[in-house]
Amino acid sequence: MSLPRPKNLIRPLVHDLHAYVPGEQPKIKGLIKLNTNENPYPPSPKVLRAVKAAVDGRLRLYPNPTAEKLRAKLAIFHGCQPENILAGNGSDEVLALAVRGFVEPAKNPKSKIQNPKLLVQYFTPSYSLYSVLADTHGAVKNAVALNADFSLPSVAELQRGGQWNFHAALTLVTTPNAPSGRGYSTAELEKLCRAQKGVVILDEAYVDFANENALKLALKFPHVLVARTFSKAYSLCFQRVGYFVGHAELIAALDKMRDSYNVNGLGQIAAEATLDDLKFYRANFKKIISTRARLARELTKCGFRVLPSATNFILAKPPLFPAEAWLEKLRAKKILVRWFSAPAVKDYLRITIGTEAEAQSLVQAVKDVIRDA
């Protein structure tokens, strides 16, 4: 009796997939890690205490399946109802749910003529996960370039360009943008939202480092969701907590599709305690923003072209060598930054804002590289 061949058991769609590539997490002693936009500061002592206090026999029990307390606190924080919040295993999970909940899979995702119901739309460059999520679902992708300075094209520009689809089932906007760091005003985001007929996700993973956020648009419009995460601003990457804010009907739809216990218990506890100690985090944001300004000045002096940033990282075009070569030169000095091969950003390094000391080490390493050039 012949056995099935594994290759034939896997959907053709999956064969062609290229998984999202997360930034390296190397275990090198003394490495300064400025490649994955983690917060350089630890969670608040109150958060650590709350999590430690929960590590006991209760780990044997299921966590709250709807992250009830966390959603109640988030509702107060954002001035909405718990029904407007969907908690997830990091914001990556809620983004993936949105693709599956709002976009029909296509028979042939590569065909040119397509129903907008099959369409996942986003700007490039932005969070590179979006295209992976669309491919994984079998959705059709519409990737439209940001302006050359990474600003958002206006609705009129998008109309003139002719490539953008105002009826796309799902439009994803990273705001502030990654990997450029550029911030967008709520006014321009509102204009874009008003023009879209499908769901719009404003992915605000980095918004705590910006001057303004667009959360009110999620509460104002029935088709706008704002994605947030505890990972970056709230130093909680390890425990995977992210969420959507938006219309209760959209939230309820995705709620039906998620795994029943999708947010781990200690993650819920950590996120709840975080919301009880926001003062601690706001002080961190200030420190990071001030380090960002200083780092930008210093790198500019060294000949880098540093783009304006509303995030906890900067995108900077280095002098003398190609960006990819700089990646290696800095790595040799035990400083890890990130480089993307995509055409729009391949001349840049993306550098996470570390502590003041880490930023100074980076500047020193840059000076050493230039001196030895």
Add this chain to the structure above:
Amino acid sequence: MSLPRPKNLIRPLVHDLHAYVPGEQPKIKGLIKLNTNENPYPPSPKVLRAVKAAVDGRLRLYPNPTAEKLRAKLAIFHGCQPENILAGNGSDEVLALAVRGFVEPAKNPKSKIQNPKLLVQYFTPSYSLYSVLADTHGAVKNAVALNADFSLPSVAELQRGGQWNFHAALTLVTTPNAPSGRGYSTAELEKLCRAQKGVVILDEAYVDFANENALKLALKFPHVLVARTFSKAYSLCFQRVGYFVGHAELIAALDKMRDSYNVNGLGQIAAEATLDDLKFYRANFKKIISTRARLARELTKCGFRVLPSATNFILAKPPLFPAEAWLEKLRAKKILVRWFSAPAVKDYLRITIGTEAEAQSLVQAVKDVIRDA
């Protein structure tokens, strides 16, 4: 300018979904909770120490994206390679990934004539999540009844029955079965696996309480995956760690589809420490199995018909009142058990094996109900 209506933004498939209903997690003081098959014993002290020790500034960093250490330890535990392991946010996540990775979504899931590539197949009763996962993906479902005593129909019986599909893209078997508790021999599971042309998942969530497990089938056959979880036997529901063992090609396919940081960091650490202290857990399994035997004897004396169990729960048909009435009568005595409305099991209560003291409280409550009848 008119705004979109939320209802029109959600896929029709999602409108019709009924989400999986997890067992209640009520916060009632002094409640004896025997409804969600949690382990009554806490995790090992070594596990608690390992998790507490990890609650520090490192929470700001991303967890290992591939659960590398955990998969290495699991590979040693199971006598395979890390490439044979996919770790997930509970086994629910890996089960959902399998449906999405191996089964094509259908244009019309309710149509009678269907390609087996669209088919998710399982026995009833079994883990009620399977049908939810199929619906969520838009797959076609083929639910075939177990024998009346919850034993597995033989291949010959399935052939004669004419309902079973040996070419189904995905077949899910809960083994030992839930909610009946009935164990299946590896020999009979092997015969079923040999007859199937698509992927077979042996969902062994409860297998540590059984006499044998079928893990070797996942290492022997290219189309068999075994699902395991740290939730039940290893007292770790709170932290959501489950996994598949199987052929590297199937594992690699699902690995491309999962969220990049799907297993939270403290969950990884807890699961790793668990594998370093298996002796502790094996002693728990023995205690639970011995309580199970005692509880079955006592309830039988009270007039219950208790089915044989290879799990940490029993299915038992109560005397005097309908099972649903017993649910309420026990709840009034602060004992929570589970009742399912599905026809095959609606005359039964599913009772999680608690501590020896909890089991005695249950027996006393049962006697009180009977006395007051």
